[in-house]
Amino acid sequence: MVKKPGFDNEKYLGLQAKAIIKRAKQFNNKLYLEFGGKIIFDYHASRVLPGFNPNVKMRLLQQLKDEADIILCIYAGDIERRKMRADFGITYDVDALKLIDDLGRWGIGVSAVVITRFENQPAAKIFKNKLQRRNINVYTHSFTKGYPTDVDMIVSDEGYGANSYIPTSKPLVVVTGPGPGSGKLATCLSQLYHDYRKGIRGGYAKFETFPIWNIPIKHPANIAYEAATADIRDFNLIDPFHLEAHKKTAINYNRDVEAFPLLRRILEKITGAESIYKSPTDMGVNCAGFGIVNDEAVKEASKQEIIRRYFRYRCEYIMGVVDKDTVQRIELIMEELNLQPTDRKVVLLAQKAANEAMESNKGNEGIFCGAAIELASGEIVTGKNSHLMHATASLVFNAIKKLAEIPDKIHLLSPMIIESIGRLKTNISGTENVSLDLEEALIALSISATTNPAAQLAMEKLKELQNCEVHTTHIPTPGDEAGLRRLGVNLTSEPNFSSKSLFIV
Secondary structure, three states, rough: OOOOOEEEHHHHHHHHHHHHHHHHHHHHEEEEEEEEOOOOOOOEEEEEEEOOOOOHHHHHHHHHHHHEEEEEEEEHHHHHHOOEEOOOEEHHHHHHHHHHHHHHHOOOOOOEEEOOOOOOHHHHHHHHHHHHHOOOOEEEOOOOOOOOOOHHHOOOOOOHHHOOOOOOOOOOOOOOOOOOOOOHHHHHHHHHHHHHHHOOOOOEEOOOOOOOOOOOOOHHHHHHHHOOOOOHOOEEEEEEHHHHOOOOOEEEEEHHHHHHHHHHHHHHHHHOOOOOOOOHHHHEEEOOOHEOOOOHHHHHHHHHHHHHHHHHHHHHOOOOOOOOHHHHHHHHHHHHHOOOHOOHHHHHHHHHHHHHHHOOOOOOOOOOOOOEEEOOOOOOEEEEEOOOEEEHHHHHHHHHHHOOOOOOOOOOOOOOHHHHHHHHHHOOOOOOOEEHHOOOOHHHHHHHHHOOHHHHHHHHHHHHHHHEEEOOOOOOOHHHHHHHHHHOOEEEOOOOOOOOOOOOO
C-alpha cells in the first residue's frame, strides 16, 4: 500500500531558505543558526511527515553553502561514554565523522569541530587527535563558568571569553551536532560574545523541525516528538511568552521555554541592547508546518511512529538502556491517543508465525521466532526461524521471492552452501548455532546469484524492501539488525531475547 504523501518538500525548501536569509539580514548578515535535529538522514521526520525527504535539510544547506560556514559540536561526555545513535547503531563520535564525510559528498565543508565541556577525557583526547591528524580544525570548550545563574560571569572573559574563538567568514554560521546536549547553543553564544568584542554585531536563531509550532499541541505529529524524546523527558507546551507578547498560540517544548528567560538575559548582556525576541518561538526559523499538505496522512503516519517508539523503548528497557519511567511515559502517550500495539498491522502476523514455528517443533527445545513485513503493495509476508535460518533471514527471502514471483519450492540457496557456512561457523568460529542470520544469508545470496538466475532475480528485489514495515517477535541478533538496517526497513520488535545466552554474536 503506497503511503499518501502528506508533505511538500519543494514548498518547504523554498520557505525555509527565505526565512533563514531574512533572519540573517536582520543581524547585519552575521547569523549563528543552531541547527537542531538530524542534519541528514532525518528518518523520524520522514516517517512522521510522509513525503518528507530525509535529506531535505542537506539540500537546504547545499542551496546556502556559498553563504554558510559549518561548525560541528560534540559533547566530550558523549564520546567518553560511547553514546549510541540508535538508527545507525554507531556511537556519536563515529556519527560526527560520518557527518563530515556526508557533508563532503554534498560539496559542503566543515569549518571546525568543537568538543564541548572538554575536561581532558581520554576518549575525547583521542578523538581530537584523530581529527587533527586528518587536517580538520578542532577546538575545545570547557564548561562555562557561572552557568546558569551568574550572567555577569557567563558573559565575561572568564565565561564565554575563556573559549577559543572560531574564525568564520560567511554571513551564516550553521552550528550543528549529534543529538541533544552537544553544546550547540553555548558555542553560538560564545562566538557572539567574541564577535561583539571585535565590533561584529551578529545574532542568533534556532532551526528545529519538531515540535511544529503552528499546529495544535495535541496533533499526533507533535505528540510523536514527545514519544521520540520520552527518554530525555521532553514535553510540549503552549509558549507562554509568545502568547503574552503576541496574543497568539504557538507550540514549543519545555527545555526551550525554561531556558528562554536566561537566554534572553545573556543575549541582552552580550549585545548591550534589548533583545528582538519576545519568546523562544520568535527565535525559531521553522517552516515545517507550512509544508504539510495532507493533514490526515500526517496524523496516521505519526500514530504509527508512536507505536514504533513504544516497541523500541520496551526493548531498550530490558536491555538496560532506558529506565522504567521512560516505558511508563510512552504507555501514557499510547493511552492518550487510544493506540494499541496491534494497530501496527505486522504485529499479529509476526506473532502468528512464531506460534506456527512452535507448533511445528513440538518436543524440541529452543526459542521460536516470527517476523512479518508489509510490502509496498500492502501485502504482508511472514517468516520464522529454523535450523537453517533466523526468522529475519527467512522473512527477507520469502519477501523477495514474492516480489520476484519465484515459486516457493525453488531454493535461492543450495543446501550445500548453507551446510558449508554451517561448518565454517562450527569448526572455525566455534559457534554452536549454525542457523544463518540475515547478514550471513545476504552474503550467501550474493554468491549464489553468480550461478543461480533465480537468486539473481530475487536479489534485485531487495531495494524494494526500503521503508517497508517489519516486526519481529524477538530482539534481532547483531547480524539480523545490521542486515535490516542496510535494507532500510522500519523495524519494531517484541521485548524478548532470541537466545538464552547472555552473549549473542
